[in-house]
């Protein structure tokens with residue numbers, strides 16, 4: 229992961245304008261997310277946005293740039309730095325029939341709203357039957373030289389909390405389609421965007437206002453026959469790069485992009501493993517009790533008869549995300565690490 | 577900050593009945609007695625080992641709970657805590673279903689998924705299903721109030737919590753946000769002088785909670801909760817101000833927690849003289865009954881009939897709860913999300929009562 233010019237924008241400091249689709253209809257992940265929000269706000273007046281600096285400023289990453297001009301300050305609501313209350317506002321308004329989408333400035337600050345997320349939002353429906361159509365959007369993840377407090381991957385916390393759907397898209401189309409599905413869902417969804425992907429990855433994205441990607445379905449991003457790499461988020465892109473290189477070495481890797489962590493699409497994972505007999509679980513949250521720990525255990529438990537090799541995990545060590553590029557690269561799984569792990573698995 | 581005049585009800589020349597009709601005054605008497613009797617009987621059952629789970633007695637605080645909740649309309653919402661069951665009963669919750677909840681039965685409001693006063697009825701009576709974490713519903717009350725304001729509805733959200741909960745960060749967040757956006761909320765603090773075993777002086781430095789209101793830019797009122805009519809009057813004023821777009825108010829209702837924090841706690845840390853004085857001189861239920869007799873609204877006979885009525889209702893609720901089936905174990909994973917339709921359909925009643 230080389231340092232490039234987009235890093236400072238990705239970290240949120242001095243962010244440039246969000247940008248537009250290219251002439252041939254390609255959209256960045258950032259643009260795709262903005263389109264999803266815009267379309268759903270046009271479609272349903274119950275949808276509104278709230279968060280820190282999302283109004284006139286357009287949000288730390290410019291996702292909501294231009295929204296306040298179109299939808300006004302009531303539907304693009306700037307809040308004080310009060311994360312518990314941002315979540316509470318969303319929950320209470322949802323109970324009264326709105327469909328709020330709250331933006332956390334960074335996923336790191338979800339810990340400042342933790343109780344309202346994991347206790348109030350997550351546990352309310354099971355005990356009361358009240359639908360809770362709330363989306364919490366948050367820029368997550370590392371690889372952008374943003375250090376400990378702007379690089380976090382909180383998905384294991386929320387995936388471990390019954391009552392939340394956790395979505396981690398890797399591509400612009402999936403980001404758009406899944407965010408629209410989340411906004412239309414009657415349950416609380418934690419939508420974790422990845423900062424490294426925001427401005428880097430571009431692709432043609434549907435302009436159909438009813439384009440949806442269903443929550444809870446994984447996608448095979450690259451077919452292969454020797455080893456399955458189960459991953460999500462930024463690591464999908466590292467896995468695809470590794471798979472390309474491995475092809476040259478005669479190893480065929482299949483890349484399964486989870487897209488949503490909960491509900492977990494076990495069927496896609498298990499049928500891929502049934503085909504390849506080998507599984508690498510690659511993830512960006514901490515290795516210990518991270519998302520891959522559950523996925524790995526699930527494969528071992530439910531797919532044992534398919535396996536020709538032990539399930540292997542590749543993930544960051546159990547330390548906070550460090551700043552120095554040398555340290556951050558040592559922390560995050562690199563393409564070379566993925567290749568080495570797959571080669572080892574393939575040799576079994 | 578305003579300190580309300582206590583004893584308005586006994587002040588010559590004052591509108592002692594604060595605009596309430598005889599029927600409304602009698603309804604208040606019924607509610608006070610119902611809440612008191614429920615509290616006493618449930619504690620007795622708990623002590624006999626006949627009630628599973630926990631109890632959080634609100635005894636001595638009925639003036640607060642009945643007074644503030646009586647100021648709400650059916651379409652207004654209430655966000656209470658574990659201590660505030662009496663406020664929920666005042667808002668209209670069905671005693672039978674509340675009791676089914678205590679015994680973990682399918683007819684409880686949470687279908688057996690929660691117990692004790694962790695109850696609520698959002699679709700029926702607009703009350704929040706109580707959660708333990710304090711004061712977790714304060715920020716949520718802001719959200720409901722935001723919805724009313726956005727839609728231009730003349731509705732109000734009321735949040736209640738204890739004195740102890742005011743030390744938690746989100747209490748401050750919620751008050752601040754409600755003031756910034758002039759949300760139609762009434763913030764009630766049931767200051768029963770103790771947070772579990774911790775007395776007021778170890779919870780905050782300022783002499784009163786009500787004076788904190790100034791720091792957020794909203795009115796604050798402190799009221800002596802031995803007098804349900806005064807509590808009601810203060811709450812009604814705040815509710816109507818919020819309804820008319822005048823923004824939030826903080827109301828501190830001062831009483832004493834007569835019982836321990838929960839059923840297991842003998843509360844030896846509460847000075848005996850203080851407790852005895854409150855029970856003797858500041859009992860909101862007894863005081864209101866004698867006021868109504870004094871003013872000729874009811875006589876002793878009628879007070880007795882009210883008492884019989886609440887006792888019958890309790891017995892009926894008890895029988896209903898015991899006859900209500902348990903949930904079936906197969907349903908334990910259902911209704912986590914709306915997707916499986918569990919909450920939109922009638923649950924199984926095959927769980928038996930044994």
Ligand SMILES: Cc1ncc(C[n+]2csc(CCOP(=O)(O)OP(=O)(O)O)c2C)c(N)n1
Pocket residue numbers: 659708709710711737738739740741742744766768770771772833837
């Ligand atoms: C955030 C949080 N911490 C601790 C507890 C445990 N607890 C339950 S009630 C209570 C005391 C609450 O005191 P107060 O707010 O004065 O309300 P009261 O019980 O007196 O009505 C405590 C510490 C809790 N429910 N929530």
